[in-house]
Amino acid sequence: MPDSTFLDSTELVLNMGPQHPSTHGVLRVILKLDGEKVMGTSCVIGYLHRGVEKIAENRTWAQFNPYVDRMDYVAAVSNGLGYCLAVEKLLGVEAPPRAQAVRVILTELNRIASHLVWLGTHALDIGAITPVFYCFREREEALNIFEKYCGARLTTHAFRIGGLLYETYDGFEREVKAFCKMFPPKVDEYEELLTNNRIWAGRLKNVGVLTADECKEYGVTGPVLRAAGVKWDLRKAQPYSGYEKYDFEIPTRENGDTYDRYIVRMREMRQAVRIIEQAVEGMPEGPIMGKVPKVIKPPVGEAYVSIEAPKGELGYYVVSDGSVQPYRVRVRPPSFVNLQALDRMVRGGLVADVVAVIGTLDIVLGEVDR
Amino acid sequence: MVKLLRKIFLVDLFTGLMVTFRNQRPKYIYTEQYPGERPKVAERYRGAPRLNINPENGETLCISCNLCALACPEGLIVVTSERNEQTKRKDLTTFTYDTSRCMFCGLCEDACPVDALELTQDFELATYTREGQIWDRQMLEEGPRPTPYKC
Amino acid sequence: MADEQKPEGSQQPPPAAKPAAPKPAAPAPKPPATMAATPWTSEMARDLKERFGERVKETSTYLGQNFIVTTPDGAIPVLEYLKLEADFDYLVDITAVDWPKRADRFDLVWVVYSFARNERVRIKTCIFDGFKPPTAVGAHLTANWLEREVFDMFGIEFDGHPDMRRILMPDEWSGHPLRKDYSILQQDQRWVQENLGIESGQ
Ligand code: SF4
Numbered sequence A: 001m002p003d004s005t006f007l008d009s010t011e012l013v014l015n016m017g018p019q020h021p022s023t024h025g026v027l028r029v030i031l032k033l034d035g036e037k038v039m040g041t042s043c044v045i046g047y048l049h050r051g052v053e054k055i056a057e058n059r060t061w062a063q064f065n066p067y068v069d070r071m072d073y074v075a076a077v078s079n080g081l082g083y084c085l086a087v088e089k090l091l092g093v094e095a096p097p098r099a100q101a102v103r104v105i106l107t108e109l110n111r112i113a114s115h116l117v118w119l120g121t122h123a124l125d126i127g128a129i130t131p132v133f134y135c136f137r138e139r140e141e142a143l144n145i146f147e148k149y150c151g152a153r154l155t156t157h158a159f160r161i162g163g164l165l166y167e168t169y170d171g172f173e174r175e176v177k178a179f180c181k182m183f184p185p186k187v188d189e190y191e192e193l194l195t196n197n198r199i200w201a202g203r204l205k206n207v208g209v210l211t212a213d214e215c216k217e218y219g220v221t222g223p224v225l226r227a228a229g230v231k232w233d234l235r236k237a238q239p240y241s242g243y244e245k246y247d248f249e250i251p252t253r254e255n256g257d258t259y260d261r262y263i264v265r266m267r268e269m270r271q272a273v274r275i276i277e278q279a280v281e282g283m284p285e286g287p288i289m290g291k292v293p294k295v296i297k298p299p300v301g302e303a304y305v306s307i308e309a310p311k312g313e314l315g316y317y318v319v320s321d322g323s324v325q326p327y328r329v330r331v332r333p334p335s336f337v338n339l340q341a342l343d344r345m346v347r348g349g350l351v352a353d354v355v356a357v358i359g360t361l362d363i364v365l366g367e368v369d370r
Numbered sequence B: 001m002v003k004l005l006r007k008i009f010l011v012d013l014f015t016g017l018m019v020t021f022r023n024q025r026p027k028y029i030y031t032e033q034y035p036g037e038r039p040k041v042a043e044r045y046r047g048a049p050r051l052n053i054n055p056e057n058g059e060t061l062c063i064s065c066n067l068c069a070l071a072c073p074e075g076l077i078v079v080t081s082e083r084n085e086q087t088k089r090k091d092l093t094t095f096t097y098d099t100s101r102c103m104f105c106g107l108c109e110d111a112c113p114v115d116a117l118e119l120t121q122d123f124e125l126a127t128y129t130r131e132g133q134i135w136d137r138q139m140l141e142e143g144p145r146p147t148p149y150k151c
Numbered sequence C: 001m002a003d004e005q006k007p008e009g010s011q012q013p014p015p016a017a018k019p020a021a022p023k024p025a026a027p028a029p030k031p032p033a034t035m036a037a038t039p040w041t042s043e044m045a046r047d048l049k050e051r052f053g054e055r056v057k058e059t060s061t062y063l064g065q066n067f068i069v070t071t072p073d074g075a076i077p078v079l080e081y082l083k084l085e086a087d088f089d090y091l092v093d094i095t096a097v098d099w100p101k102r103a104d105r106f107d108l109v110w111v112v113y114s115f116a117r118n119e120r121v122r123i124k125t126c127i128f129d130g131f132k133p134p135t136a137v138g139a140h141l142t143a144n145w146l147e148r149e150v151f152d153m154f155g156i157e158f159d160g161h162p163d164m165r166r167i168l169m170p171d172e173w174s175g176h177p178l179r180k181d182y183s184i185l186q187q188d189q190r191w192v193q194e195n196l197g198i199e200s201g202q
């Protein structure tokens, strides 16, 4: 004779994470379940909190630069670009054209690398083992270019305030071009594996829907917003670092479900290749460092500068009190804000969808917790 | 109709399998057999630090200016020096570098005015103790001695 | 790249301080060097001034970025007005800056963006320590976590927030790390000893 709790359909509270392979880091999600159905979630974050903003206040402007790479470590170059642009804005300098072109090339390569990590791990979560190996193989090629350019693969510290430290190496253009030629067929390959795959579509379609209005309400940006049909990309809306010179499209989809976000990111990788091709084609000659004083001391003031990171809008709010150290550096992390919409996306769905939705949000816990 | 046929003949499954088999070619093998086969890292790779010595007379190139220690965000370099009465220059006495806290950002290397401190291509930094991560002047000049593996 | 720890007072005068509206509106005893902001005049700025009168203290531009300085009780109405009437439907960020020397200790900053206008505006207000600003969750759901983070890091409690808990630091932690009087090496010794079982986290 089963006891009364057996028939009792009370909610079950299930703890997912912080050490769970599909939470992409140390994210803990507390799920309230009614059978297989998710009645509500609550996220516990902060396990990876390192106090990046506090560290900034105790370093000089230039010294803080390597730390930003450690927030979104799969897209370190984008983080560095955002920080450098913010400080350059305060200083009132602009990187010379050649530096801007190299910055664009590396940032777009990094966007591809970041999306490849996302695709590989997301597919792994859904149950497709193969893509992860292919994705990491191609990512390797991009990382090799980083390594040759600046000496590190992941936490690159590639840019300096005011421009670049390193001139491109011999064969940089050739290798980047070779990458651009090699990569699009590989994207076709991933799509062959996944796009029409019935299991893939069945697991992703109509899962974790977030409409355009909900996106705006939750402040969700990046591919998630574009998959909901909003044609908005900071590279087009408020171009920085010379993005206005390049011809590319903003891929969008209408439904705002997990499958659409997959399609948007795949197309974004192709667009990134297009941008890299144009940038490497018309790479101007000239200096790579702007007129930056040796000791960086921005005048008193504040600025908010944001860029389109692979995950969404990455903003830096920097305040200077005129000394060699930042008075305040606030990072507006896209993963942190996007993660907030998780509850809305999974409520009413199944437990298995939670895994799919965490994957599709493309969060990096280093950035959520900073 | 087309859809049904696709379903019956498992077209999507076979396109997927095609890709898998295409990638079985030995040419595509990417895995490196570390440590039997060591990867060649790039020239600019930022790895183990080294304090360069003048190859002619074996003296250190470092002029004890302390700029690297000031540039380091982690403050992990400690340079001590002694004033030499004869030459009126500073002589380096000790130089410690705590690799366990280093993030290999390269700021110290950039700051050095005489290219004495350099981050080399050496990437095998593991030791058995925490103290082993703190490199003194001798280790910085001669380099670490990694255990050679035979495969 | 000198790493000297500069105390507050030893700043250099700003290189090109235009005789423009000074930023800290609070009656600070000795105002530090001010930001060289210029007044922001546009239709919207005028509109805001008209509608909110005294509550909008200043509309300025610095480095091409517009910001509105309001009184503490004016920020949320301005935010709501911007959302409903002026299409600023995306709340980008909420953050704070600590100025311990000032009477009104914190700068509270909201960044909003309008997709329709492709425009970004910052709303700023100065509040004293202990003041409970009203929450923005009613207008933008994003504010939920962002305000929790501000509370966690600065100890600014938002009035009417549905879930005012810490978000990044452990719940029982004492102290608010991003305040200027919280040293970078400081930690909650008791929490570390009780929960991690070690003497010190350093
Ligand atoms: S590489 Fe960076 S962290 Fe390491 S010692 Fe040099 S400056 Fe310091």
Ligand code: SF4
Pocket (backbone or CB within 6 Å): B061, B062, B063, B064, B065, B066, B067, B068, B069, B079, B111, B112, B113, B114, B115, B116, B117
């Ligand atoms: S910066 Fe170079 S020369 Fe100066 S103390 Fe460091 S290693 Fe020696």
